[in-house]
Amino acid sequence: MSPTPCMRCHNNKAIVKRPKNHHKVCRDCFLTIFEDEVHHTIVSSRLFHPGERVAIGASGGKDSTVLASVLKTLNERHNYGLDLVLLSVDEGIKGYRDDSLETVKRNATQYEMPLQIVSYDQLYGWTMDQVVETIGKKGNCTYCGVFRRQALDRGAKILDIRHVVTGHNADDVAETVLMNLLRGDLPRLSRSTSIVTGSSASEVKRSKPLKYAYEKEIVLYAHHKKLDYFSTECIYSPEAFRGTARSLIKSLEKVRPSAILDIVRSGEDMARLTPDKGQGACGCDEGEGVGGCGSANGRSSGAELAQMEASLNNQPGSEGLETEITSNEASNGDGSVRLPIRHRRPKEHTPAPLQTLGQCVKCGYMSSQDMCQACTLLENLNKNRADIAI
Secondary structure (H helix, E strand, O other): OOOOEOOOOOOOEOOEEOOOOOOEEOHHHHHHHHHHHHHHHHHHOOOOOOOOEEEEEOOOOHHHHHHHHHHHHHHHHOOOOOEEEEEEEEOOOOOOHHHHHHHHHHHHHHOOOOEEEEEHHHHHOOOHHHHHHHHOOOOHHHHHHHHHHHHHHHHHHHHOOOEEEOOOOHHHHHHHHHHHHHHOOOHHHHHHHOOEEOOOOOOOEEEOOOOOOOHHHHHHHHHHOOOOOOOOOOOOHHHOOHHHHHHHHHHHHHHOOOHHHHHHHHHHHHHOOOOOOOOOOOOOOOOOOOOOOOOOOOOOOOOHHHHHHHHHHOOOOHHHHOOOEEOOOOOOOOOOEEOOOOOOOOOOOOOOOOOOOEEOOOOOOEEOOOOOHHHHHHHHHHHHHHHHHO
8 A cells, every 4th residue: 555645745755644634744744834833823813023022931841842942943934033031930849840840951951042940939938749738639720820820920020021922732722611611600711712811901911822733733743853841740630620621622522623623713702702802813814824723624614504404494395394482372283382481670781890900918919809819829828837737
């Protein structure tokens, strides 16, 4: 059996089957396509401006390592004019973060980028090992998430940088969309689906250049580029609720490869209905151009249901196949069933009060409350520590 040729260059042997759309391509074409899609995401979303200093949130894992490699390549290829710096957070997890930080240090040398490391111990007086020892594994990701976000902001402030990019990929965004739906937290959809977070009132802007890149394709890119990254997962993460959403998405992906991007797109559409009007959808070419999400080839027109209904109506004898549901209590003689309607009093719609951004009374970090989330969590930890001591 002759080898399958690359569907892009038609010359080399296809060795990569893209998880995103099952296209079979050669190594060089896959790397080029991946980089072109990230470039399109950056350009269409206007993530950067020439001369901007940008901190890359580096954990040593595959996502941040690929992000650093791709940004360095694209910065040189397309003359972005960026000053790139690696910013890493040491959560204080022995056997995990201390090892991954060694990878980050090697990356800093390989990519010729400065490296800044900030730690939970220095910022908060607590390591994650101590947090888990105090509160247990259940709920520890809430503490780590809040501490990490603030640590990145503080690290950026030390570097005098106002833009941090993170390695969140399409799988991460899809998981967050599902988590917010399962929790019924629609207002948070806007922030979770936007490719850029932060506002004019925030000190640090964050963006996700890999928002439309599949996790599996990131692994393939790292493999074929022979990148140096740390592959062990956090020892405390299996207890997180995100793991449940991840398992569900992986099951959906087996049945429908485009399910991940479909969920991301659905989240973007729903975010537009929330009060803060979510933004950040990729400006993809709907035709044959390269799209940041790479989904133009498999995207539906959005009119399938209308087309199916028209097709059914045109079939002879289709009238007897349907039962019409109406809103009255009585029954018609034409086969329709009338159902009662529950009447409710119309609610008076009052605009929700807008939060004003101030500063935490304890640490000075920006917050809409008297105390920021990190300081509130730290108070609980210190109280638990005092109770244990007694």
